[in-house]
Amino acid sequence: MAFDSFSEFVHMGGYGLYVWSSFFLTFLVIAGVALETSVQRRRLQKESLKVQRRKQRLARRTQQASAEE
């Protein structure tokens, strides 16, 4: 352990604000990229459902058309 107490650890020898802000901002950027990626995935799920419904509707319509004939 390079520090004797927790408050010294937070203080970082006077550089606490610099050290912790850079770690915090780094975390924010990475979390932002990860979050955006999962939002992208959810959007794809919705898109896929739409595509499937459209396909089913088309299939039903062609079935009806052939039944009427």
Add this chain to the structure above:
Amino acid sequence: MWRWLHPYAKPEATYRLVDKMLPWFAGLTVISLLVGMVWGLAFAPADYQQGDSYRIIYIHVPAAIFSMGAYFGMAICGAIALIWQIKTAEWALPAIAPVGAAMTAIALFTGAIWGKPMWGTWWVWDARLTSELILLFLYIGVMALYAAFDDARTGAKAASILAIVGVVNLPIIHYSVEWWNTLHQGATITKFERPSIANSMLWPLLISLLGFMLLTATLVLMRYKNQLLKHELNRPWAQAELAQASSTSAEEKR
């Protein structure tokens, strides 16, 4: 010799491979980052000149190295896309570019935050800082060019060319601290002599490097999966994959 690679021109095969690798990358990322950060922040000794401010090195250097590593990987994908016209290589560009840009941004602002107490300034227009800023613009350029065409494949070609041309910036970034006078300190580990850092500080740095490498890979693979699904949305395998995932997440909510 390269035959084993051929199936991966097929998006579904690539997706299955990525899907299998992803949990391993993610798990190892968490472990190595946790060990590297805790060791670097709490257990490594303070620097005799820079005190505790030097601890920013444990994110600054790994982010900077993999901002360049990701760029090189993206350029290789661009070359494969141009030479062999493989779609799955084209789709890697929009997967890698935002992650690389994030790494570049992290390297830039942690550098600024480190520079303020050590150099007395957030920013100087010297070779190292400027060339790293250009790397950020290259990433943004690749993303913009990829999205700028109605035909996605034309966009991918244009973006690939920019990615390949931009590789010239990488040695400039690396050697900038030797070629020009600068406030930035010289290389610590990426040189041919012994690293100029004590072992007690070097080990947590190496583990952080591993952590950032795995983190970059994890984020890229997550985004790459999305790219594969996006382009194959009409295929049954992609629909099955997305339906399966949405039903499990719905169950979790219950």
